[in-house]
Amino acid sequence: MSQESESKQGKQVKPITPREVGEEQARVFPDQVVEAFNELIAQSFTGGYATILQKDAVKLMVEKGLNKKDIFDKGWLNIEDMYRKTGWDVEYDKPGYDESYEPAFKFSKKRSSRR
Numbered sequence: 001m002s003q004e005s006e007s008k009q010g011k012q013v014k015p016i017t018p019r020e021v022g023e024e025q026a027r028v029f030p031d032q033v034v035e036a037f038n039e040l041i042a043q044s045f046t047g048g049y050a051t052i053l054q055k056d057a058v059k060l061m062v063e064k065g066l067n068k069k070d071i072f073d074k075g076w077l078n079i080e081d082m083y084r085k086t087g088w089d090v091e092y093d094k095p096g097y098d099e100s101y102e103p104a105f106k107f108s109k110k111r112s113s114r115r
Contacts, residue, residue: 021082022082022083023082023085025082026085032065032066034082036060036064039060040060041107050106052104053102053104054094057105083107088107089107089108089111090106091105093106
């Protein structure tokens with residue numbers, strides 16, 4: 001038996017929990033995804049929130065070396081959980097069936113639940 005298969009047999013792989021999704025995305029998404037969103041948030045953050053158009057995020061990721069098809073096919077725009085884990089409220093808004101506007105992400109500082 002190879003060393004690799006022996007080590008895999010001793011490892012207990014468990015399904016990911018909903019709480020772990022954001023952390024796992026941060027681990028497996030290319031750095032360019034987070035770099036692009038971080039830059040766009042920093043550039044547009046004013047009045048307590050930042051609105052990022054999806055097309056601007058995709059454009060910047062492509063400029064950073066990612067393939068546009070991969071961005072969509074691999075779900076690299078699904079960043080909400082990852083950013084929520086770090087203290088952001090994130091809303092994604094896209095047009096409905098009979099609407100036409102640019103899909104966008106809205107980032108705002110997570111409000112404290114204490115009152």
